[in-house]
Amino acid sequence: MKKEILIGLLIALAIGVFLSPFASKSPDGLDKTAEDLKFSSVSEGKEIVHSLIPDYAMPGVKNESLATSAAGLVGTLAVFGLAYGAGKVMQRKKQKQSL
Amino acid sequence: MHIPDGFLDTKVWAGMSVVTAGTICYATKKVNQKLGERQIPLMGVMGAFIFAAQMINFPVAGGTSGHFLGGALAAILLGPWSAVLVMSANFIVQCLLFQDGGLTALGANIFNMGIIGCLAGYGIYKGISNILGGNKGLLIGGAVAAWCSVMLAATATSIELGISGTVPLKIVLPAMLGVHLLIGLGEAAITVMAISYVLKVRSDIINDVAKV
Numbered sequence: 061m062k063k064e065i066l067i068g069l070l071i072a073l074a075i076g077v078f079l080s081p082f083a084s085k086s087p088d089g090l091d092k093t094a095e096d097l098k099f100s101s102v103s104e105g106k107e108i109v110h111s112l113i114p115d116y117a118m119p120g121v122k123n124e125s126l127a128t129s130a131a132g133l134v135g136t137l138a139v140f141g142l143a144y145g146a147g148k149v150m151q152r153k154k155q156k157q158s159l
Numbered sequence: 160m161h162i163p164d165g166f167l168d169t170k171v172w173a174g175m176s177v178v179t180a181g182t183i184c185y186a187t188k189k190v191n192q193k194l195g196e197r198q199i200p201l202m203g204v205m206g207a208f209i210f211a212a213q214m215i216n217f218p219v220a221g222g223t224s225g226h227f228l229g230g231a232l233a234a235i236l237l238g239p240w241s242a243v244l245v246m247s248a249n250f251i252v253q254c255l256l257f258q259d260g261g262l263t264a265l266g267a268n269i270f271n272m273g274i275i276g277c278l279a280g281y282g283i284y285k286g287i288s289n290i291l292g293g294n295k296g297l298l299i300g301g302a303v304a305a306w307c308s309v310m311l312a313a314t315a316t317s318i319e320l321g322i323s324g325t326v327p328l329k330i331v332l333p334a335m336l337g338v339h340l341l342i343g344l345g346e347a348a349i350t351v352m353a354i355s356y357v358l359k360v361r362s363d364i365i366n367d368v369a370k371v
Contacts, residue, residue, distance in 0.1 A: 062200075064360065064361060065200040065201070065203070065204055068201075068204035068207075068208065069203070069204055069207055071208065072204065072207035072208040072210070072211045072212075073207070073211070075208070075211035075212055075214075075215065076207075076210065076211030076214060079211075079214075079215055080211070080214045080215060082215075083214055083215045083216040083217075083224075083226075084216040084217055084218040084224035085216075085224075086216070086218055086222050086223055086224040087222075087223060087224065088160060088161075088216060088223070088224050088225060088226060088342075089160055089219075089223060089224075089225055089313065089335065089338040089339050089342050090160045090161070090162065090316060090335070092221075092222070092223040092338060093331065093334045093335050093338060094166075096334065097326050097330060097331060097334060099166075099320075099325050099326045102165050102166055102325055103163040103164060103165035103166055103261070104165070106163065106164040106165030106261070107163070107164050107258065107261065107262075108164050108261060108262040108263055109254075109255065109258070109262050110258070111254075111255060111256055111257055111258035112256055113256055113257050113258075114257065114258040115257070115258065115259075116214060116257050116259070128214075131257065132211060132214055134256070135210050135211075135214070135252060135253070135256060135257060136207045136210050136211045137207070138210075138252045138256060139206040139207055139209065139210040139248055139249050139252045140203045140204065140206055140207035141203070142206065142248040142251065142252060143202045143203045143205065143206030143207075143244065143245045143248040143249075144199060144200060144202060144203030144206070146202065146244050146245075146248060147190075147194065147198065147199035147200075147202040147203065147241070147244075148199060150187070150190050150191050150194050150199075151194060151196060151199055153191050154191055154192070154194060
């Protein structure tokens with residue numbers, strides 16, 4: 061099982077780090093619809109939080125592809141940790157309940 | 160399809176936040192009762208894959224791109240309720256760390272692109288794979304569930320925008336469905352590829368009856 065988990069994580073990291081710089085830069089379905097129907101300006105300046113790594117580009121990294129790859133690395137590991145951590149917490153609660 | 164801050168009015172984003180929070184609470188309860196130890200690292204890997212795959216926007220017609228959502232796939236591999244938790248983890252990280260999707264719209268985004276795919280997608284997948292049977296049934300069920308999850312996400316997003324008064328529903332709905340018709344095909348392709356890969360290396364995950 062351990063081996064497969066590692067392989068799974070490595071596949072995800074490979075996508076997040078090596079494939080991410082090749083992602084299309086075109087607006088996605090919602091953004092394009094908002095542009096076409098002229099309501100994209102509604103969101104301008106409305107951001108509630110200012111994130112550490114806006115738009116999947118690591119700040120301070122000049123090379124655009126590297127900035128994206130670095131963001132992909134951080135994000136993939138962050139979601140891995142959060143989802144794994146959520147599972148761990150559940151498991152602990154379950155053990156407590158069964159005592 | 161991440162909704163930024165400003166697109167939804169207060170009643171809509173607050174309402175969607177409540178619905179999503181309630182669903183996450185229920186999912187937590189379900190997972191608490193039944194989660195097997197083997198499932199925990201799988202949740203982590205699934206989350207990592209969803210995040211990475213969502214970064215890869217693929218071009219569709221007319222200067223538009225689409226990206227994977229993954230709710231249906233996560234539910235097929237993990238079970239619907241653990242999938243809800245994994246998808247939530249993904250959208251929380253995207254919102255807080257990467258400014259993808261507004262903080263006020265977080266509940267709506269988790270609902271549209273996560274919960275719908277996990278629950279409705281899983282139901283569609285189960286229905287079709289039970290009727291057709293075999294690995295072919297699993298793949299066709301996964302493909303249809305994936306495509307439907309994108310169309311339902313686009314529908315929910317349109318309805319929320321319409322109720323918010325951002326854009327009339329009768330204008331935004333056909334536009335959103337038109338473009339997501341194609342994006343849904345990408346979702347189906349990635350979902351089928353992932354299911355066939357897992358069937359090859361770890362078919363027990365897909366047929367595991369202890370999924371939550």
